[in-house]
Amino acid sequence: MASSTGTPATRRLGVVVIAMLATLAMCGLWFSSEDVVQGSTVRIMYVHVPSIWTAYIAFGVTALCSAVYLTGKNRSLAWDRVAGASGEIGVLFVAVSLVTGSMWGRLTWGTYWVWDARLTSTAFLFITYIGYLAVRRLGGTHRQRARRSSVLALLAVLEIPLVHFSVVVWRSLHQEATVANPNAKVELDGLMLFSLFLGLFAFTLLFVWLVLHRQRTLMLEDAFADRGLDAAIVARHKEAEASS
Amino acid sequence: MSAVRRRRAIALAVARKDLSIEWNSRVLVNQVAPFASIIMVMFAFALDNDGILQRVAPGLVWLATMFSMLVVIQRTFAVESADGALDALRVAGIDPGSIFVGKSMALAVQLFALEALLVAMAVVLYGVEMSVLGLCEAIVTMVVATIGLACVGTLYGGLAAGARGRETLLPLLLLPVVAPVLIGATRATEAAFGSAGTAVSEGWPWIGLLAVFAVLFGAVGTVAFGPLIDE
Incomplete structure (x- = not known):
C-alpha cells in the first residue's frame, strides 16, 4: 500500500507542469502584446479558455469512467475514483472559468x-x-457510492445538452448582448496564439497531474475506511472473547 | 400473464397504493396545496406593480409548481424509505422499472391537481384571462410538462431516498435538471395566457420540447431507477 500519492513519474510530470505554467504566466503577462480592441484584458483569456477546456475534458473523463464502471465486468472501484477525482477538478476549473x-x-x-x-x-x-460531488458524499458503502454517482454522471450527460438546447432557444427569443458582440472575429498575432495553445496544453497536463494525485488520495481514503471497519470488528471480537 | 401485462399491473398497483396513502393522509390537500397557495400570494407581495403580475404569471405558476413538487417528492419517498418499504418491494422481486412507472404515475396525478389549482389561482389573483383555445393549450402544456416532471422527480427522488440530508440534496439535484421544463412550460403557458401579446399558436413548439423531455426521462428513468435504488 502506497503511503504517499507521488511516484517518480508524477514528480517529473509535476515539474514539467509547473515550468509550463511559469512560462505561460510570463508569455501571458509580459511577452505577448496587448490586444488592439481589448487592451490588457485579453490576458485573462490565457487562463479563462484553458480552464473551461480542462473542465470539459474533466467532465468527459468522469462520464467515460462512470460508463466503464457500470458496464465493466469486474466493476473496479478504480474507475469510480478516477471519475470522482476528475469531477472534483472539473468543478474547480468551471469555477475558475x-x-x-x-x-x-x-x-x-x-x-x-x-x-x-x-x-x-x-x-x-x-x-x-x-450536485454530483454531494451525491458522492452521501455515505454508505464504496459500491453504493460508485453505483449512485456513476448513474448520476451519465444522467448529467443527458441533461447538459438538453439544458443547453433549451437555453439557446430561450435566448433566441430575447435580445442579444448589446454591450459588445462576443462573437466578433478576433485576429490573434503569433505570440498570443502561442500563449493560448501553451495554456491549453499546460492546463491539460495540470489536470492529469491533479487527477493522478487525487484518485490516489481517494484510494487511501477508501482503504482507511475499510481498515477502520476491520479494526473495529476485530476489537469487538476481542471484547466478546474477553467477556465470555 | 405476459411480461408486459404483469409490469403494467404492478405499475398500476404501485400507483394505486401511493394515491390511496395520499387519499388517507391528505398531505397534498392539507399541507402542499396551502403551501403552493401561499407562494402565489407571496409572489404578489414581492412583485405588486402595474400589470407586472399578469405578465409574469406563467413563470410564477411553474415556479410555484416546482417548489411544491420538491415537497411532494420528499413525501412520496419518505413513505417508501420508512420501514424499508422500498427494500421490501425489491426483495419481493418486483421489477424496479415498474415501481418507477407506478410512482411516476401517482406523482403526475398529484402534480396535475396542484397545477390546476395554481392556474386557477393565477386567474383569480393575478387577473389572467384565457380564450377557449388558450385553455386547451394550457391543459396540454400541463399534461405534457407534468409527465416530464413526474419522471425526473421520481428518478432523483429515488436517488436521494434513504440518504442522510436528502431534504437539502433533492433541490440541488433536481432544479437544474428541470430547467428545460421551466423554460418550455413557461413559454407555452405565456402563449396560452396571451401574456405580453403572445399568440396562442406560438406555444406549440414549446410543448414539443416538453414532450421530448418527458419521453427521454421516461425511458431513461425506467432503466436507471433500478441501479439507483438498489442498495
Whole structure:
C-alpha cells in the first residue's frame, strides 16, 4: 500500500507542469502584446479558455469512467475514483472559468454577467456537478457510492445538452448582448496564439497531474475506511472473547 | 400473464397504493396545496406593480409548481424509505422499472391537481384571462410538462431516498435538471395566457420540447431507477 500519492513519474510530470505554467504566466503577462480592441484584458483569456477546456475534458473523463464502471465486468472501484477525482477538478476549473469570465465581461462588456446561452449553460454545468460531488458524499458503502454517482454522471450527460438546447432557444427569443458582440472575429498575432495553445496544453497536463494525485488520495481514503471497519470488528471480537 | 401485462399491473398497483396513502393522509390537500397557495400570494407581495403580475404569471405558476413538487417528492419517498418499504418491494422481486412507472404515475396525478389549482389561482389573483383555445393549450402544456416532471422527480427522488440530508440534496439535484421544463412550460403557458401579446399558436413548439423531455426521462428513468435504488 502506497503511503504517499507521488511516484517518480508524477514528480517529473509535476515539474514539467509547473515550468509550463511559469512560462505561460510570463508569455501571458509580459511577452505577448496587448490586444488592439481589448487592451490588457485579453490576458485573462490565457487562463479563462484553458480552464473551461480542462473542465470539459474533466467532465468527459468522469462520464467515460462512470460508463466503464457500470458496464465493466469486474466493476473496479478504480474507475469510480478516477471519475470522482476528475469531477472534483472539473468543478474547480468551471469555477475558475466563471470567475475569470465575469472579470473579463466586466472589463469588456461593462457587466459581470449576461444571460447568454453559453454562460447560462456553464452555470448549470457548475451546479450539476456540485450536485454530483454531494451525491458522492452521501455515505454508505464504496459500491453504493460508485453505483449512485456513476448513474448520476451519465444522467448529467443527458441533461447538459438538453439544458443547453433549451437555453439557446430561450435566448433566441430575447435580445442579444448589446454591450459588445462576443462573437466578433478576433485576429490573434503569433505570440498570443502561442500563449493560448501553451495554456491549453499546460492546463491539460495540470489536470492529469491533479487527477493522478487525487484518485490516489481517494484510494487511501477508501482503504482507511475499510481498515477502520476491520479494526473495529476485530476489537469487538476481542471484547466478546474477553467477556465470555 | 405476459411480461408486459404483469409490469403494467404492478405499475398500476404501485400507483394505486401511493394515491390511496395520499387519499388517507391528505398531505397534498392539507399541507402542499396551502403551501403552493401561499407562494402565489407571496409572489404578489414581492412583485405588486402595474400589470407586472399578469405578465409574469406563467413563470410564477411553474415556479410555484416546482417548489411544491420538491415537497411532494420528499413525501412520496419518505413513505417508501420508512420501514424499508422500498427494500421490501425489491426483495419481493418486483421489477424496479415498474415501481418507477407506478410512482411516476401517482406523482403526475398529484402534480396535475396542484397545477390546476395554481392556474386557477393565477386567474383569480393575478387577473389572467384565457380564450377557449388558450385553455386547451394550457391543459396540454400541463399534461405534457407534468409527465416530464413526474419522471425526473421520481428518478432523483429515488436517488436521494434513504440518504442522510436528502431534504437539502433533492433541490440541488433536481432544479437544474428541470430547467428545460421551466423554460418550455413557461413559454407555452405565456402563449396560452396571451401574456405580453403572445399568440396562442406560438406555444406549440414549446410543448414539443416538453414532450421530448418527458419521453427521454421516461425511458431513461425506467432503466436507471433500478441501479439507483438498489442498495
